[in-house]
Amino acid sequence: MNLHEYQAKELLKKYNVPVQEGIAVETVAAAEEAYRQIKTQTNNKFAVVKAQIHAGGRGKGKVIETGMNGVKVGKSVEDISSYANGILGGTLVTIQTGEAGKKVNKILVAQDVYYEGPNPTKELYLSILLDRSKGQNVIMYSTEGGMDIEEVAHHTPEKIFKELVHPSGGLQPFQARKIAFNFGLTGEAFKNCVKFVTNLYNAYVGLDASMIEINPFFKTSDDKMIAVDCKMNLDDNALMRHADIAALRDVTEEDPTEVEAGQFNLNFVKLDGNVGCMVNGAGLAMATMDMIKLAGGEPANFLDVGGTANAQTVEAGFRIIMKDPNVKAILINIFGGIVRCDRVAAGVIEAYNKLGNINIPIIVRLQGTNAAEAKKLIDESGLKVQSAILLSEAADLVKLAVA
Structure with a gap:
């Protein structure tokens, strides 16, 4: 789950991370x-919208409607008003x-931290994530922080x-000192950096x-x-x-079909293709896409209905897949x-009858417990659904459907 900057910063403050x-x-x-509150608290007329x-990339990004950047520095209430008006509600x-x-x-009106003082300022880069190849967490950092880190x-x-x-x-103390x-x-x-990295x-x-x-x-x-900015992703599990x-x-930031799929406990990721996929099991779903x-x-999608597929989940999967106008076959x-395969076949037939007006080819490949019975149910249903036993057969039918 992704968080907004202002949400992430509030969580960091609970761990004594300065933001x-x-x-x-x-x-x-x-x-x-x-702006007025921040100006009073900091005795600084500058603030950031x-x-x-x-x-990411908000500083270089542009609002379509106004041409304004996604991050602006103002030094008066008039500036803040203008920037807020040019960003809020825009794309x-x-x-x-x-x-x-x-x-x-939403916008965040934030204090200016680029004030003058006895020492030079520095923009650095720091992130923590999982290195799956090593099976360990990794702290990535650079002296070249800022908008051009990519x-x-x-x-x-x-x-x-x-x-x-x-x-x-x-994290060991010597590692935090090494980073600083x-x-x-x-x-x-140096001391403040060690504390920051540790916290x-x-x-x-602590936040998973x-x-x-x-x-x-x-x-x-x-x-x-x-921390002038913070991007945070939390483990859904x-x-x-x-x-x-x-x-x-914030579901408004997510793909609507993925949000709907989550309501039915379906694992769904929208892609850019023309063949809708409905599979049980992530590994089989990957093989099917191959x-x-x-x-x-x-x-056109990754859709894992899990190990308990039934008429309800199949119907929900159908509805979600068919919202994509690019889908030419399922x-x-x-x-x-x-x-059992026959139970899934019955679910497919029930869902098909409920939805109606399905005008694209549907290929059903059922293998395993009661596969033969399932194929018979599909073949005798009278519906425009093609059945297959082997994955290669299903692939050939897909090829004909999208040709």
Whole structure:
């Protein structure tokens, strides 16, 4: 589950991670009031307006309707009002959103941390995620933080450092000090960085996060270390331990079909192809998509109905797949182990009759317990559903359907 910047920062504060303070608002009037509060608290006339969407690259992104960037710095209530008006309700396109962009429903009015002081400031980069190839958490960091971190990773990968952390041992003090040293920090900034990295790792573990990215990780002119931005992704499988955090989910930022699929406990990911897939089991779903590719088609989705497929889940799967206008055929591939094939076949027939007006080819491949009985049910149903026993047969039928 992805979180907005303002939500992630509130969670980090619970783990004593210093953040750039701000107030999330939904209207221009509220943005103006937030600015006045921040100006009073910080005695600084500068403030930052940030679009709140689940995507990076906001600083370089543009609002389609106004041409305004997704992050703006203002120094008066008039500036804040203008920026809020130009961002709120608009569609922000960034390098991560694609051409469609994302609608901005909230903005964050945040304090300015680029104030003058005795020492130079630094924009750094810091993130924590799981390195699946190593089976360990990894802290990735760089002295080249800011809006161009992707270019740094592409052109100068030697400037990206990695520190592996074994899950059972946790982050060791020497590792936090090593990170601060590689950042080139000294004195008070060094000490503050060690505390920051340690607390951030505790937050990563305590929140069951799968990724936390701080960019920029900022050293202020008075040697404080602050999270100016934060992107956070939490492990969906651990949300049962965090009911309060699960309530932060913003479904308006997610694909509507994926949200609907989740309501039926279906694992669904929308793709760009022309063949809808309905399969039980993630491994079989991946193999099915490979077969579709080999047959000359392109998968339109990943849909795992799980091990308890029935008429209700099949019907829900049908409805979700058919909302995609690019789908030219549907392949249902079920291996009957826990669930009997004839029961699934009955579910397919029932769902087909309920939905009606299905004018695209449907290929059903059922294998396993009672596969022969299932094929007979499909063949004798009188519906425009083609059955197959072998996966190769199903692939050939798909090829003919999308030719």
